[in-house]
Amino acid sequence: MSLRPLVLSLAAFLAIPAFAAHPAGPSRVLTGADLFNLEVASDPQIAPDGKTVVYTRRTGDIMSDRMRASIWSIDVASGAQTPLVSGPGSHSQPRWSPDGSKLAYISSADEKAGAQLYVRWMKTGATARITGLPDTPHSIAWSPDGQRIAYSVFMPDEAARLGKAPDRPDGAKWAEPLQVIDKVVYRTDEGGYEKPGYEQIFWVPADGGAPTQLTFGARDVGGRLAWSHDGRSLLFSANLAPDWQRDLVNSEVHEVTLDTREVRTLTRRDGPDNAPAVSPDGQWIAYVGFDDKRVGYQNQQLSIMKRDGSATRVLTTNLDRSVGVPVWAADGRAIYVSYDDHGSVRVARVGLDGSTRTVAENLTGSELDRPYSGGQFSVARDGTVAYTGGTPQRPSDVWIARGGKTQRLTQLNEALFASKQLGEVHKLAVTAFDGLPIDAWLVTPPDFDAACKYPLILEIHGGPFAAYGPAFSTDAQLYAAAGYVVLYVNPRGSTSYGEAFANKIDKAYPGHDYDDLMSAVDAALAKGFVDQDNLFVTGGSGGGVLTAWIVGKTDRFRAAASQKPVINWSSFVLTADMTPYFARYWFGQYPWEDPAGYWARSPLSLVGNVKTPTLVVVGSDDYRTPASEAEQYYEALQLRGIPTALVKVPGANHGGLADRPSQSAAKASAILAWFERHRAKGPNNK
Numbered sequence: 001m002s003l004r005p006l007v008l009s010l011a012a013f014l015a016i017p018a019f020a021a022h023p024a025g026p027s028r029v030l031t032g033a034d035l036f037n038l039e040v041a042s043d044p045q046i047a048p049d050g051k052t053v054v055y056t057r058r059t060g061d062i063m064s065d066r067m068r069a070s071i072w073s074i075d076v077a078s079g080a081q082t083p084l085v086s087g088p089g090s091h092s093q094p095r096w097s098p099d100g101s102k103l104a105y106i107s108s109a110d111e112k113a114g115a116q117l118y119v120r121w122m123k124t125g126a127t128a129r130i131t132g133l134p135d136t137p138h139s140i141a142w143s144p145d146g147q148r149i150a151y152s153v154f155m156p157d158e159a160a161r162l163g164k165a166p167d168r169p170d171g172a173k174w175a176e177p178l179q180v181i182d183k184v185v186y187r188t189d190e191g192g193y194e195k196p197g198y199e200q201i202f203w204v205p206a207d208g209g210a211p212t213q214l215t216f217g218a219r220d221v222g223g224r225l226a227w228s229h230d231g232r233s234l235l236f237s238a239n240l241a242p243d244w245q246r247d248l249v250n251s252e253v254h255e256v257t258l259d260t261r262e263v264r265t266l267t268r269r270d271g272p273d274n275a276p277a278v279s280p281d282g283q284w285i286a287y288v289g290f291d292d293k294r295v296g297y298q299n300q301q302l303s304i305m306k307r308d309g310s311a312t313r314v315l316t317t318n319l320d321r322s323v324g325v326p327v328w329a330a331d332g333r334a335i336y337v338s339y340d341d342h343g344s345v346r347v348a349r350v351g352l353d354g355s356t357r358t359v360a361e362n363l364t365g366s367e368l369d370r371p372y373s374g375g376q377f378s379v380a381r382d383g384t385v386a387y388t389g390g391t392p393q394r395p396s397d398v399w400i401a402r403g404g405k406t407q408r409l410t411q412l413n414e415a416l417f418a419s420k421q422l423g424e425v426h427k428l429a430v431t432a433f434d435g436l437p438i439d440a441w442l443v444t445p446p447d448f449d450a451a452c453k454y455p456l457i458l459e460i461h462g463g464p465f466a467a468y469g470p471a472f473s474t475d476a477q478l479y480a481a482a483g484y485v486v487l488y489v490n491p492r493g494s495t496s497y498g499e500a501f502a503n504k505i506d507k508a509y510p511g512h513d514y515d516d517l518m519s520a521v522d523a524a525l526a527k528g529f530v531d532q533d534n535l536f537v538t539g540g541s542g543g544g545v546l547t548a549w550i551v552g553k554t555d556r557f558r559a560a561a562s563q564k565p566v567i568n569w570s571s572f573v574l575t576a577d578m579t580p581y582f583a584r585y586w587f588g589q590y591p592w593e594d595p596a597g598y599w600a601r602s603p604l605s606l607v608g609n610v611k612t613p614t615l616v617v618v619g620s621d622d623y624r625t626p627a628s629e630a631e632q633y634y635e636a637l638q639l640r641g642i643p644t645a646l647v648k649v650p651g652a653n654h655g656g657l658a659d660r661p662s663q664s665a666a667k668a669s670a671i672l673a674w675f676e677r678h679r680a681k682g683p684n685n686k
Contacts, residue, residue: 028421029446029481032665035368035474036060039412040067040395041388042366043092043376047100050380051076053409054084054094054103055388055398058366065662071105074398074409076384081410084120085109085127093138097146102206104130104140104149117151119206130208138199141225141234142206150203150234152222155213159196184245188577189624189654201225201236201256214256215263219244221254224275224325228307229282233257237274237287240265248581253287253309266309272300275325279332283307286326286335296509296585297465297495297502302326302337302350315354320498323348330381338363338377340496342439343469345375347385347401359383360401364390364471369658370459370540371441371473371488372466373496392425392441393417395472421446423480425470428487428527430520432512436492436504440520441468442527443476443486453531454485455679458521458557460539460546461488462564464509467496474658478668484536484675487524491516507588510549510601517546518554533558536675540564540657541625544617545603548633551614552606559678561615561671564625564654567633569598577623607636613643615674617667619652645674 027034037060044055053074058067070086071094085091089108096103101122108115110129115136120127130149131137137151160180168174179193187193199220204211214234215221221238228235239251240263252267253276266285267273271292276285285305290298300322305312315335316323324338334349336359345363348356365374365388375396377387388396389408394417397410423443430438445454457479461468468488476486490497491513493505505511524530537560539547544565551560566572570591573583583590591598599605614637618630630646637644647670649663658664 026419028419030420030422030474030477031481032478032669034416034420035661035665036062037416038368038395038474038661040366040368041398041410041412042396043094044386044388044398045094045096045378046076046380046384046386046400047096048098048381049100050382050384050402052100053386053398053400054096055386055410056092056094057412060661062661065660067659067661076400076409079409085118090115093140095140095142097142097206098144099146102146104142104206106137106140117149117204119149128208130204130206131211133211139222139225141227143203143227143231144229145231147206148203148231149206150201150214150225150227152199152201152225152236154195154197155200156195156197157218184580185248185577187623189622192621192623192653201234203234203258212258214258214261216261223251224277226276226278226285228255229278229280232259235266235276235278235285237272237276246580248578249292249585251289253285266305267312271298273303277326277328277335279328280330281332284332285309286328288323288326288337294585294588295503296506297493297499299499300324302335304335304352315350315352316356318354319348319356320500322495323350327377327379329379329383336377336379336385338375340373340467343373343467343490343494343496345373345469347377347387349383360385360387360389360399360406362389362391362470363387364396364469366396368395369473369475369664370461371468371471371476372461373469373471390472392443392470392472393422423477423486424448425476427470428520428523430489430516430523432492432516432519434512436516438489438491438516438520439494439497440487440489440523441470442524443473443480443488444529445480445483445485448529450529452529453534454483454529455534455536455675456485456487456521456524456530457675458517458535458537458539459486459488460517460537460543461490461494462539462541462543463495464493464505464513464542464545465495465502466542467494469496474664475668478665479672482672484672485524485530487520489517489520491520507586508601509586510546510603514546514549514553517550521556531680533680536560536679538563538671540617541654544625544630548603548614549606551612552603552609555611557612558680559613559615559675561617561674562630562633563617563667564619564622564657565603565616565629565633566625567602567604567629567636569602570595571632572625572629573598575626575628604632604636607633607640610637610640610642613674613678615645615647615671617647617649617657617670619649619654619657621651622654622657624654643678 061068069090091107093106103120117131135154141150160182199222201215202211223237226235273289302316321339327336347360363375384402389399390396428440540563544562547562616634634646
């Protein structure tokens, strides 16, 4: 007898096909095939004179099954768009020179050379490749005179060795040599198993030439780079302490001089200090960070200090929100930052006296599958803000805010959506068991009729310190197109509501966030159009944790789909890619110091209660919540005889579970197929 567990690839999950074989005609609702036609704007960079915006435009490519990145230019006055860098390869990270005459960017147009730094002369359209590096450069920064460009790049180093293999005879075909690992964090979700080496800082002439390395040693340095006003040094953030590998949060702002390559530390507090930005007159440095209290969530605050690191002052003490990367106003009297409020990102101008004025709202990010809050911005000399903005029914476009007015510069998906009827997104008021107000949203099907009863999918965000908001989501729209009402919620622990709200789950997750989610389901049922006999639940990462927790606590859901979950906190904190962080900040103790505490918060501890048919989904290359977590849960459910299946997304990491359009569509289809398999049928069901 052959024992073959039910482990399915996405393509093999047959109940609702991701794509219809022979459609009778164009679908009026969003389909999986439409994901290849989506476009999304990111990284808008406005020219210093405010007349032009360049941005990265990601477009679905059905032949490569990827979102292809190109760089486009927009004339602000006319709204006319022009492709600047397109064609084979990926093109991103456009950055204007200080005078606006040149544009630096990263491109993999030359397949043999890989991703390299290029410069385009805007007047003539001429371009030149500036680097020939072994890896992709990051953190492009122009010098104040426009003559040099700084960047960081991974530099290979010799691997650790133990012993020596025998000498191999000429022509012999031997196995690969032993891999010796001696780093604390030896693999990352973004890059897999780390190659030996470290991120270092370089500068190169803007018209090409030999690069100059500025930092050395067995430390990763980089992050955002900022030139000093006189162009003689560079500022960066890093943890250069001896025990840097075990402290992933702490970092300082440092300065390295170009001539001597000496490094000087400017900040000295216990906590992160990141993203330095030098004022136009060179007298002040803005940066973000916090004094580390070792709690689950801490607001990132905006601070300034004098050029020598003295006179440090926090500017956003009265803003109970985390702020993003700082950008100085041209007059040096204020600093622009983004901040997340009630699931929606805004841009604020923060005065040096701490006063705050919002100048742009409704920013959205470039993620397509789920409605996470996000967004990017840049600022011209006259204060015009270019940003990415969208709606619950449109992915991010390029917008500008100027003089209290906003203008949408792109309409990337209008042709696609002109013939589509999408689900409407409605705000839902929720009050938790203890009176705490909770934000939630309902997505109703395109043919919604309030007199009918609809099945409901509770879709839970990850993090857990993150937030959903009124943003476009392919998952939500595909679920709605299949006839489901979709409920998504920001339970306690979510960001954008202040530190106290987020830390209501500090060292207690999962916990009362479960109660908030159940209160949201009750509020949806009270609307009268949700079928209480057809409730379903899914979520990814932290949402996968809560999905598994929910089915261990209640039987009210017909079926569940736990995506990339943590099931056993003890095994997780010793196999995840950020091991030193999770144990220290989410538990305060190691698993061997508090085994009972770890077990009490593990969904695996509740598996004996589960009666709900539960699908488990994970990327095969997930190193944030490793595939072994999902596999544990799947096997436990199998041993208990609970209907289950394990869906693995080939080649996908944690953050990239929906990066490839075919996999994103097939994953949503697999979840819908699972729910349809277990859905109760009745005369009043829609």
